[in-house]
Amino acid sequence: MEPRNFDGDADRPRSAGAKQTGRVLVIGPYLRVRAGGADAQSESYVLRDADARLDEAAGLARAIDLVIADAIIAPISQIRPATYIGKGKVEEITGLIKSLEVDLVVMDCALAPIQQRNLEKEWNAKVLDRTGLILEIFGRRAKTKEGSLQVELAHLNYQRSRLVRSWTHLERQRGGFGFMGGPGETQIEADRRLIQERISKLEGELKKVQATRRLHRAGRQRVPYRVVALVGYTNAGKSTLFNRLTRADVQAADMLFATLDPTLRALNLPHGGKAMLSDTVGFISNLPTQLVAAFRATLEEVLEADVILHVRDISHEDAEAQQSDVDAVLRQLGINPDDSGRIIEVWNKIDRFDAEQRDELLNIAARRPEDHPAMLVSAVSGEGIDALLAAIEERLAAKRTTLDLSIDAADGAGISWLHRNAEVLAKELHDGRFDMTVRVDETKRDIVVSRFDAVPHLSA
Ligand SMILES: Nc1nc2c(ncn2[C@@H]2O[C@H](COP(=O)(O)OP(=O)(O)OP(=O)(O)O)[C@@H](O)[C@H]2O)c(=O)[nH]1
Known part of the structure; x- marks a missing residue:
C-alpha cells in the first residue's frame, strides 16, 4: 500500500455553497501491468501512471463535493473474486477507514455486485465503484428533464443488472449446498419487478420529452443555422470556450462535468453568418459502454453537427491519453x-505556456497536415479566438455555395429574406440596385437561383 498525502483536502475549507456529503477514502486498486499488458479496463489506461489515474478518480469524487480524507494506490497482482483486492489489503484498509473516520469508499475499478457487498460488510462503509461514481456525477449535473430521466434510467439499468447477477450468484451457491429457494429470493424478485416498472415508466416519459426535443430541432432546421458542437475531455475548458465564443454567461466551474446536457447558443461568425454552438457532456476515460448508450440521445447535437470542435487541455500532462479517450x-x-472535414482540434489553455514552449507548440501544430490543423487558443485570455472563428466559418463554408445576384433596393421583402436565409458576404448599391454576394446551404441554392436570378460567384 502506498499512502499519499492527498493535498490536505480533508482540512481545506471548501468553496462557499459546496455541500459536504461525507468523507471519502479513494482507493486505486490497480493491477501491476507488465509492459504491453492490459488491465482488463480500457487500453489507454495502460498509458497512464497510477498517480494520474488516482488523481482523476479523486477529481471525480470532488466533482460531487465529497471530502477526500485520503487517496491511496493499492497495487494488486490479480483480481480476487470475493473482494477484488487481497485479504491483507482489505484488513489494512479497515484500519484506515476507522482512523480516518470515513463513511464512503470509492474503488476506482468495476466491482462485481458480490465484491461490493462483501467490501461494504468488511468495512462497514458504503462502497462506490467507478460506474457508480460516474452515475452519481451525471445525476448531479443533469440540467434538463431529459438529462435527469436518462441518468435515472442508466442508474436503474445498472442496479437491475447487479440484482440479476447477484441473484444468479446466490442461486449457484445454494444449488451447491443443496438448498432450494431461501430467504432473499422473493425480496430480489420484488426489487426486480419494482425496478422494471420504474424503468418502463421512465422510458415512456423519456419518449415524450425526446419527441418535444425533435420538434424543437425541426423548428431550428427551418432557419439556416448550422450546428457546431464542442466535445472534449472533462475539464478541457469547453464551457469557458462556449462562453468566450458566444459571450454568454453560462456556468463554468473548476469542476468535472459542469455541463451534462447540451446547451445551445447562437454563434456569430466573422462575416455575419450564424451557427448554433452546442456544449456537451465532458467525456472521461473508461466511460462504461452502457452509459455511452444512455447518453446517445443527449449527444444528438454532436451526431448531427456540421463541425465538431474537439477541445483539448494541451497543458495537461495526460493530454495524449485524453485525446484517445475522446476519440474512442x-x-x-x-x-x-x-474526419478532418468535420472535426477541428482546439488546443486550449495555451496561456499556461511561456514564449519558448508556445513556439514549440506552434511548430508541432505547423507540422500537422494542412487539412488537419490544430487551432491554438486560450479560452480565458481570448487569444486565438478570432482565428478559430475564421476556421469554423471556413469549414462551414466548404459545405455551402456562394452566389452573386442583383436585387432592386426597393424590394424590402426580398432583401430581408436573403438576410434571414443566407450569409451576405458583400452588398453594394449601384443605380438603385444592390449587387450582393451571398452564401447559402445547398438546400437553399435552387430557391435563390430561381427567385433572384442568382449565378455562381466567380472568385477573383
Ligand atoms: N489557464 C486556463 N484555464 C482554463 C482555460 N479554459 C478553461 N480553463 C479552466 O479550466 C477549468 C475547466 O473549465 P470548464 O470550461 O469548466 O471545462 P469543461 O470542459 O466545460 O468541463 P466539464 O463540464 O467538466 O466537461 C476551469 O477552471 C477554467 O477556468 C484556458 O484557456 N486557460
Missing part, C-alpha cells in the same frame, strides 16, 4: 475522429 467515445457514437 466519438467512435462509439459512430463519428470518425479522423
